[in-house]
Amino acid sequence: MHNPSRLTPLSKALMLSQMFRSRPSMAAMGLALCMPVAGQAQETVADDSNTTGTVNLAPTAIDSHYLGTSTDGTGSYTTGAVSIGKGAPQSLRETPQSVSVVTRQVMDDNNLTSLSDVLEDTPGITFQYRNFGGHVYTSRGFSLLAESFLVDGIGGQGYQITGWMQPDMAIYDRVEVLRGASGLLVGAGQPGGAVNLVRKRPTAENKFSITTRAGSWDQYRVDLDGSGKLNDSGTLRGRMVAAYDDSGSYLDGRDSRTPLLYGIVEADLSDDTTLTMSLRRQEQVINGYSIYGLPRYSNGQSLGLSRSTNLAQKWNRHESDMTEVFTEVAHRFNEDWTSRTSLTYSQGGFDQNIAYARGAVNPVTLAGSNFQGTLFRKDEVDSVGLNSQLEGNFNAFGLEHQVTLGADWSKQDANTHQATVTRRTAVNVFDVNENAFAKPARPAWQNDIDTTEERAGLY
CATH class of the missing domain: 2.170.130.10 (TonB-dependent receptor, plug domain)
Incomplete structure (x- = not known):
């Protein structure tokens, strides 16, 4: 049998609510809701023999934690501030979009x-x-x-x-x-x-994680992420991220491989100055790559093809790569004023050889689509971006003001080489032969295009 003296305040409230169930008046409900508080207060001051009609409550502390800008490792579905655009990070409420x-x-x-x-x-x-x-x-x-x-x-x-x-x-x-x-x-x-x-940044505490994934169409992926301090004092911190993605596709004959390597180091040059440097290398190879969709009958009706149909040759290939270097120096002058200068340089491009098929299908003869040729294309891009800004707070006219001054500059140099080998080869879109013809030798580049884009601004 239960001992009433050992009932918790919540249990007492439940007993009272059961007692008043036969007459569910508002007064009874109010009394039942109030009893847990009274019971808890009586237990807290049970040793006080003087009943004066007052209750002495124990001290209460309320702790609040402000969300920072970083979300990695926090489990958060939002952030305390966003850093998009110029100036200091600001809350979502303060962002005018x-x-x-x-x-x-x-x-x-x-x-x-x-x-x-x-x-x-x-x-x-x-x-x-x-x-x-x-x-x-x-x-x-x-x-x-x-x-x-x-x-x-x-x-x-x-x-x-x-x-x-x-x-x-x-x-x-x-x-x-x-x-x-x-x-x-x-x-x-x-x-x-x-x-x-x-970007992810190094953390002061040591941590390491391995994540593996598997999915439909032979998709497999593994991620490695390690971060922590590199010296005893914690003034040197580093982080390394590696990933490898090996995926098939719902398209016949198509698959891809994407390796990634990223490293970043932060060094506290002084109590007020931090140097950050990072390197990223990412590559991707796609086999069975194609650039056009599926044809239709010449009367406009659908061919009813499977969505896995891929009008590509087995040697169709798309290779791309990217190397990026990032450097940043941040300095704090005092509690109100800071500066940040960032430089990013990247170099990358892609190389393609693609047999492409086009042409409507005759509904009677089922002919009409052809591999019309092979396209060779190579793009290379060099990019550099520089941003320097000073931000701080000052008081004027009885109010606190925030100011940001800065300059940015960026430049991109791109080069495109292109050549085409024309060769018409009939293709049966209902039963595609991925080895219909051998890959031709690439001729001399027929198009050579250079473009440069440069931007500069003050804010």
Whole structure:
């Protein structure tokens, strides 16, 4: 049998509510709700023999933790501040646009391993593939072009992001997506918005993780992430991230391999100055690569082909690579004023050889589609971006003001080589032969295009 003296306040409340169940009046309900508090107070002051009608409550402490900007390792689905654009990080409430933040926890929960995965999961953003390995992202009806993409708030690297290879998300802490005109925060660009990829940084505590994944169509992936201090005092910290993705595809004869290596080091040169340096190397090889979709009957009707149909030859191939070096010096003058200077240099490109098929199919003869030729293309891009800013607070006219002064500059040099070998070979779209003909030798480059884009600004 239960001992009433050992009942908890909650148990007493439940007993009282049972007693008053026959007459569920508002007064009875109010008494039942109040009793746990009274019972708890009586237990707290049970040793006080003087009943004066007052209750002495024990001291109460309320602890609050402000969310920082970093989301890695926090398990958070939001961030305390965003760093997209110029100036100091500011809260979402203080950012004069609609902003979504895809944190590290969201990427891990939803298995978002590429930028296209992230943006497809972001409200208001649409994504579609484009020929030659490019990608088109759209926000509020406008395409997000190269200048709309930032890395740690620095522009000049967007061509690699939109041009040929999806950035691997293993090295990023979060992705900040701003929808709407971004000129105030980013500078000249498209009115659709801007995307800022924020790198992972070293941590003061030692940690290491291994993540493995497996999925449909023979998709396998492993991620390694290690971080911690490199000396006893903790003034030197480092982080290393490695990933390898080996994936098949729903398309026949198509598969890809994507290795990634990323290292970053932070050194406290003094109590107020920190030097950061990082290196990223990412490669990708896609076999069975194609640039066109499937044909239709000449009368416009669908061929009813399986979605796995791939009009490519076995030797169709797309190879891409990217090497990126990042350096940053941050200095704190006092509690109110800080400066940050960042430099990013990247070099990359892609190499393609693609047999492509086109042509409507005659509904009677089932002929009409042909491999029309082989395209050879090689792109190379060198990019550099520099940003330097001073930010701080000061009091004037009885108010505290925040000011940011800075300058940025970026330059991209791109070179495109292209050649085509014309050779018409009939293709049976209902039973594609991936070895219909051998890969031809690449002729001399027929097109050689050089482009340079340079941007500079003060803010």
